Amino acid sequence: MQQQAPPLPVAAADKTPRTARGQRTVRIILDAAAAEFGERGYHDGSIARIAQRAGVAIGSFYTWFDSKEAVFRALVADMSRQVREHVVPHILAAPDRLSGERAGLAAFLDFVRTHKALYRIIDESAFVAEDAYRAHYVSVAEGYATSLAQAFGKGEVSDGDWQVRAWAIMGMNVFLGLKFGVWDETRSTADIAAAAHALISDGLAPRR
Amino acid sequence: MQQQAPPLPVAAADKTPRTARGQRTVRIILDAAAAEFGERGYHDGSIARIAQRAGVAIGSFYTWFDSKEAVFRALVADMSRQVREHVVPHILAAPDRLSGERAGLAAFLDFVRTHKALYRIIDESAFVAEDAYRAHYVSVAEGYATSLAQAFGKGEVSDGDWQVRAWAIMGMNVFLGLKFGVWDETRSTADIAAAAHALISDGLAPRR
DNA sequence: CTGAAACCTGAACCAGGATTCAACTCTGGA
DNA sequence: TCCAGAGTTGAATCCTGGTTCAGGTTTCAG
Incomplete structure (x- = not known):
C-alpha cells in the first residue's frame, strides 16, 4: 500500500522507452553500438559515431543511455x-x-x-x-x-x-x-x- | 659500404638506454607501468601516475617510450x-x-x-x-x-x-x-x- | 678537470570526445 | 482539431590526460 500506481516507483527517472517509437530507437542505437564497438573496440569507439551510424542525434543517445559504459553493458x-x-x-x-x-x-x-x-x-x-x-x-x-x-x-x-x-x-x-x-x-x-x-x-x- | 660505423644506422632515433643509469630507469618505469595497468587497466591507467609511481618526471617517461601504447607493448x-x-x-x-x-x-x-x-x-x-x-x-x-x-x-x-x-x-x-x-x-x-x-x-x- | 653526450624535469599545451541543455518536432488520445 | 507528454536535436561546454619542449643536471671519456 506504500507504492501506488504512478508508473515505476523506484526506477522513476529511468530511460525505458514508453512508446513503440522509443523502442525502435533504442534497438537502432544498440545495433549501431554493436557495429561501432565491434570495429573499433570500446575506447576508440565514440558516441558521436554511434549516433551517426544510428542516424540519430547525440542527444537522443543520452535520452536512452546514461553513458558510454551503459550502452556497452546493455x-x-x-x-x-x-x-x-x-x-x-x-x-x-x-x-x-x-x-x-x-x-x-x-x-x-x-x-x-x-x-x-x-x-x-x-x-x-x-x-x-x-x-x-x-x-x-x-x-x-x-x-x-x-x-x-x-x-x-x-x-x-x-x-x-x-x-x-x-x-x-x-x-x-x-x-x-x-x-x-x-x-x-x-x-x-x-x-x-x-x-x-x-x-x-x-x-x-x-x-x- | 653504405652504412658506416656511426652507432645504429637504421634505428638511429631509437630510445634504447646507452647507459646503466638509463637502463635502470627503463626498468623502474616498466615495473611502475605494470603496477598501474594491472590495477587500473590500460585506459584508466595514466602516464602521469606511472611516472609518479616510478618517482620520475613525465618527461623522463617520454625519453624512453614513444607513447602510452609503446610501454604497454613493451x-x-x-x-x-x-x-x-x-x-x-x-x-x-x-x-x-x-x-x-x-x-x-x-x-x-x-x-x-x-x-x-x-x-x-x-x-x-x-x-x-x-x-x-x-x-x-x-x-x-x-x-x-x-x-x-x-x-x-x-x-x-x-x-x-x-x-x-x-x-x-x-x-x-x-x-x-x-x-x-x-x-x-x-x-x-x-x-x-x-x-x-x-x-x-x-x-x-x-x-x- | 672539463665539456659534450645522456638524462631528467614538469609546467603548459591541446585534442579528442563524453556529456549537457534549452528549444523544437511528433504522436496519439480526447 | 488540439495539446501534453514523449522524443529529438546538435552546438557548446568541460575536462581528462597524452604529449611537447626549453632548459637544467649528471655522467664519464679523454
Whole structure:
C-alpha cells in the first residue's frame, strides 16, 4: 500500500522507452553500438559515431543511455543472450551430452564467424565491465556443470570434478572460437568440432 | 659500404638506454607501468601516475617510450617472457609430457596467483595491441603443438590433431587460470591441476 | 678537470570526445 | 482539431590526460 500506481516507483527517472517509437530507437542505437564497438573496440569507439551510424542525434543517445559504459553493458547482456540462444538448442537436440558438446561447439564456431563483433565485445567487457563479464562466464559455466552432472546420471560421461571440467571445456571452446572462428577460417567448423570432441571424449592418453 | 660505423644506422632515433643509469630507469618505469595497468587497466591507467609511481618526471617517461601504447607493448613482451620462463621448466622437469602438463598447469596457476597484474595485462593486450596478443598466444600454441607431437613420437600421447589440441589445452589453462588463479583461490592449485590432468588425459567418456 | 653526450624535469599545451541543455518536432488520445 | 507528454536535436561546454619542449643536471671519456 506504500507504492501506488504512478508508473515505476523506484526506477522513476529511468530511460525505458514508453512508446513503440522509443523502442525502435533504442534497438537502432544498440545495433549501431554493436557495429561501432565491434570495429573499433570500446575506447576508440565514440558516441558521436554511434549516433551517426544510428542516424540519430547525440542527444537522443543520452535520452536512452546514461553513458558510454551503459550502452556497452546493455550490449553485453544482449549478446550473452544471443550466443546462448543460438548454441543451446544444438546441444539439446543431440542424442547424448558428448555428441551434444560437439554439435554445440560447431554451432558456436559458426556463430562466431558470423558475429565477430559480438564475440569481441563480450571479451572486452572483461576490462570495461568486469562484473558483466564474470556474470556471463559464471552463468555459462554453471550451465555446463549441471549439464555434465546430469549426463553422468545417465551414464553418458564418467565421474569427475564438475567445476573444473566446466571451466576447462568452456575455455577450450572460447579459445577454439578465437583461433578458428575469428582469426583463421581455413578449416571447417565441423572439422574443428570433431577434433575437439575426440579430445574431450577420450583424452590424450595413448591407446592401451 | 653504405652504412658506416656511426652507432645504429637504421634505428638511429631509437630510445634504447646507452647507459646503466638509463637502463635502470627503463626498468623502474616498466615495473611502475605494470603496477598501474594491472590495477587500473590500460585506459584508466595514466602516464602521469606511472611516472609518479616510478618517482620520475613525465618527461623522463617520454625519453624512453614513444607513447602510452609503446610501454604497454613493451610490458606485454616482458610478461610473455616471464610466464614462459616460469612455466616451461616445470614441464620439462616431468618424466613424461602428460604429467608435465599437470606440473605446468600447477606452476601456471601459482604464477597467476602471485602475478595478477601480468595476467590481466596480457589479456587486455587483445584490445590494445592485438598483434602482440596474437603473437603471444600463437607462439605458445606452437610450442604446445610441437611438444605434443614429440610426445607422440615417444608414445606418451595418442595421435590426433595437434593444432586443435594445442589451442584447446591452452584455452583450458587460460580459463582455469582466470577462474582458479584470479577469481577464486579457495582450492589448491595442485587440486585443480590434477582434475584438469585427468580430463586431458582420459577424457569424459564413461569407463568401459 | 672539463665539456659534450645522456638524462631528467614538469609546467603548459591541446585534442579528442563524453556529456549537457534549452528549444523544437511528433504522436496519439480526447 | 488540439495539446501534453514523449522524443529529438546538435552546438557548446568541460575536462581528462597524452604529449611537447626549453632548459637544467649528471655522467664519464679523454
